[in-house]
């Protein structure tokens with residue numbers, strides 16, 4: 074059982090790898106490298122009030138490598154009845170709505186479908202609660218679970234009526250701040266237990282419900298935002314990102330890319346306005362904001378060394394808390410990693426071919442905008458496993474790379490740098506890989 078599961082998983086990887094070589098987009102809502110990745114939003118009712126309740130709303134970013142960076146998340150929902158938000162702590166709604174029927178002290182928000190944002194750092198202490206006030210920034214779970222949590226508190230009421238029947242809010246929407254997340258319905262779960270700070274008493278929420286939101290690159294409707302280029306010590310060819318991966322210079326509207334030598338560069342970057350989310354990229358053949366370069370650098374007797382360089386071509390974006398996910402069969406024996414953090418990702422038992430890399434705090438955790446400092450680099454030392462290691466057949470190149478959770482487009486495998494004199498061998502090996510994939514597919518179907 075276990076082996077056949079692993080086998081079909083390996084096969085799934087092989088197929089998706091083959092596919093991703095030819096088709097750019099990763100459209101699955103389901104991410105094979107983070108199968109249970111989700112953002113869970115938990116509402117804990119902590120007290121009843123005369124006309125409603127006070128709840129602490131906590132968002133947990135359980136995604137291993139997808140974070141939410143500035144300008145942060147927005148969370149919306151629709152009230153089931155005529156609820157209003159009397160007051161909030163650690164967050165605020167973007168609009169108050171029509172509170173004209175309230176004479177004395179108007180509520181914080183009277184909209185049927187409120188939209189909440191986090192408060193900014195530096196908010197006065199008397200408006201804060203734990204885990205709030207980070208401008209909506211949520212780290213990823215693998216990078217730092219402690220900062221992958223965000224909270225606010227709402228005091229909900231039914232305008233003075235005393236109907237204690239809680240109706241769960243509906244139609245949750247989570248934006249980051251763009252589209253991409255889909256949220257399920259709220260479900261009542263076992264009430265959360267809270268341990269007091271002296272650990273001598275446990276209290277519990279009066280009522281708890283959870284909402285789960287998942288990400289899909291397809292829903293985000295992003296064109297690719299990242300591509301991979303390759304080179305090696307054994308071949309002079311530098312295989313660049315496929316042309317027009319993220320756009321074409323000729324097709325895109327004028328002004329969408331700038332020449333770094335252009336005298337208008339400074340004014341183009343300045344005029345863009347910092348709030349703008351559309352990238353302003355340096356003109357390249359691929360037009361991607363991010364390029365990841367994988368260079369097979371040195372061959373030792375028992376080890377081999379790779380240099381990874383991530384380059385930012387976007388003049389409008391500093392990537393904070395950036396991360397890379399890299400899939401390569403030798404990750405089970407990565408021996409040393411310079412100047413990046415590393416964590417193995419093992420979504421499937423027995424498969425240890427994926428690693429997550431991110432910057433060291435205060436050193437290279439910020440990938441600065443395009444220009445002189447817009448790149449970060451690392452070297453990886455792998456221990457050779459005699460039974461699998463080879464420079465042949467493009468084996469030394471990564472199978473898959475994500476930047477900030479988005480799939481990076483790889484060059485087609487027939488363009489990979491070849492070992493000298495390996496031409497015919499490579500062609501036949503590619504062919505045989507394709508054939509074996511087809512054979513496995515037939516076997517798989519036959520087994521169903």
Ligand SMILES: *[C@@H]1O[C@H](CO)[C@@H](O)[C@H](O)[C@H]1NC(C)=O
Nearest residue numbers: 109110111112113135136285
């Ligand atoms: C959300 O993620 C957590 C942590 O990985 C997991 O335990 C939970 O099952 C996930 N929920 C769903 C609905 O996938």
Ligand SMILES: *[C@@H]1O[C@H](CO)[C@@H](O)[C@H](O)[C@H]1NC(C)=O
Nearest residue numbers: 154234235236237238239240
């Ligand atoms: C409370 O609200 C529920 C659902 O809206 C309704 O069925 C019930 O009659 C209400 N009770 C009172 C006392 O208003």
Ligand SMILES: *[C@@H]1O[C@H](CO)[C@@H](O)[C@H](O)[C@H]1NC(C)=O
Nearest residue numbers: 150151152153154186243244
């Ligand atoms: C939630 O969304 C559905 C479908 O879009 C809609 O029919 C329903 O009225 C919405 N519910 C509320 C309370 O807005």
Ligand SMILES: *[C@@H]1O[C@H](CO)[C@@H](O)[C@H](O)[C@H]1NC(C)=O
Nearest residue numbers: 113114115133262263282283
């Ligand atoms: C609800 O969410 C909390 C926090 O993420 C989690 O600990 C709990 O297991 C969830 N409950 C269910 C039933 O998913």
Ligand SMILES: *[C@@H]1O[C@H](CO)[C@@H](O)[C@H](O)[C@H]1NC(C)=O
Nearest residue numbers: 316321322323324356357358
């Ligand atoms: C399109 O752009 C490419 C790359 O910049 C350039 O070589 C080519 O001449 C352009 N073609 C046209 C028709 O402008």
Ligand SMILES: *[C@@H]1O[C@H](CO)[C@@H](O)[C@H](O)[C@H]1NC(C)=O
Nearest residue numbers: 347387388389390391441442
């Ligand atoms: C990126 O960060 C630098 C240094 O903090 C800052 O000067 C620059 O304005 C930032 N650029 C953008 C596009 O936010």
Ligand SMILES: *[C@@H]1O[C@H](CO)[C@@H](O)[C@H](O)[C@H]1NC(C)=O
Nearest residue numbers: 404405406407408417419425
């Ligand atoms: C995966 O490989 C890494 C690097 O050798 C190792 O540190 C880690 O313990 C391995 N994890 C599993 C689950 O085998």
Ligand SMILES: *[C@@H]1O[C@H](CO)[C@@H](O)[C@H](O)[C@H]1NC(C)=O
Nearest residue numbers: 405406425456457458459460
């Ligand atoms: C790492 O390489 C050594 C030497 O080749 C090998 O014995 C060992 O099994 C490898 N470790 C893993 C987890 O594959």
Ligand SMILES: *[C@@H]1O[C@H](CO)[C@@H](O)[C@H](O)[C@H]1NC(C)=O
Nearest residue numbers: 308310488489490491492493
């Ligand atoms: C280097 O690789 C390219 C394929 O990217 C191939 O066309 C070329 O022949 C190789 N060079 C040598 C010296 O083998």
Ligand SMILES: *[C@@H]1O[C@H](CO)[C@@H](O)[C@H](O)[C@H]1NC(C)=O
Nearest residue numbers: 308491492493494495496497
């Ligand atoms: C293959 O290698 C031999 C000697 O090692 C060399 O003479 C020949 O030119 C090479 N052929 C190609 C196509 O690189």
